[in-house]
Amino acid sequence: xxxxxxxLVATILAIAAVEAKDMLYAVLILGGLDLVVAVIFYLMxxxxxxxxxxVVTAVFGTFxxxxxxxxxxxKEGIE
Amino acid sequence: xxxxxKTTTRLLVPLIMVFGFYVSLHGHISPGGGFPGGVILASAxxxxxxxxxxxxxxxxxxxxxxxxLKSVASIALxxxxxxxxxxxxxxxxxxxxxxxxxxxxxxxLNLFGAIVVASGLVIIVYSLVxxxxxxxxxxx
Numbered sequence: 728x729x730x731x732x733x734x735l736v737a738t739i740l741a742i743a744a745v746e747a748k749d750m751l752y753a754v755l756i757l758g759g760l761d762l763v764v765a766v767i768f769y770l771m772x773x774x775x776x777x778x779x780x781x782v783v784t785a786v787f788g789t790f791x792x793x794x795x796x797x798x799x800x801x802k803e804g805i806e
Numbered sequence: 807x808x809x810x811x812k813t814t815t816r817l818l819v820p821l822i823m824v825f826g827f828y829v830s831l832h833g834h835i836s837p838g839g840g841f842p843g844g845v846i847l848a849s850a851x852x853x854x855x856x857x858x859x860x861x862x863x864x865x866x867x868x869x870x871x872x873x874x875l876k877s878v879a880s881i882a883l884x885x886x887x888x889x890x891x892x893x894x895x896x897x898x899x900x901x902x903x904x905x906x907x908x909x910x911x912x913x914x915l916n917l918f919g920a921i922v923v924a925s926g927l928v929i930i931v932y933s934l935v936x937x938x939x940x941x942x943x944x945x946x
Contacts, residue, residue, distance in 0.1 A: 783845055
């Protein structure tokens with residue numbers, strides 16, 4: 728039950744990250760999506776992959792995306 | 807950044823580093839290993855870079871020293887592998903199974919691999935953030 732609920736939450740977060748107009752909010756929603764995916768990996772008996780998912784994607788990926796957003800601009804489609 | 811973030815960073819950075827060494831040293835008996843432990847060690851530096859200014863960070867970390875650390879740890883990793891291949895030290899007799907001191911030389915491989923990964927990621931983060939510090943209109 729909780730597994731299907733987490734899959735639903737992950738899908739909703741992925742759609743929200745694509746649809747967000749502000750790039751910084753999209754990056755933060757993507758970080759939340761990575762945490763949910765890490766919990767899904769843990770429930771599927773792969774704690775090693777869950778640790779790597781949290782540490783690499785949710786921490787370093789978010790940092791690199793924030794640096795990229797800081798250089799290119801927050802609004803979508805406006806130069 | 808303000809005083810709350812600086813104080814929290816001063817408290818959290820040693821704990822994050824201890825947790826990174828814990829994950830990398832227990833890599834052969836529990837989930838984790840050299841790579842996640844090294845990235846946790848580097849994320850402590852990430853928090854430091856976000857909270858403090860350029861001078862305060864460079865007082866404790868210099869990029870050349872971290873590059874030297876990466877080279878030394880890489881040579882140590884190569885030395886351990888060559889020691890295993892050439893000399894074949896039989897240290898499994900000295901160890902007790904299912905404890906921390908088990909698994910041959912895997913614990914040293916995990917430790918030096920964590921140091922290599924951490925110093926490489928610190929160099930990447932440092933070169934990214936230095937560009938942000940250089941540009942005047944940046945918010946950092």
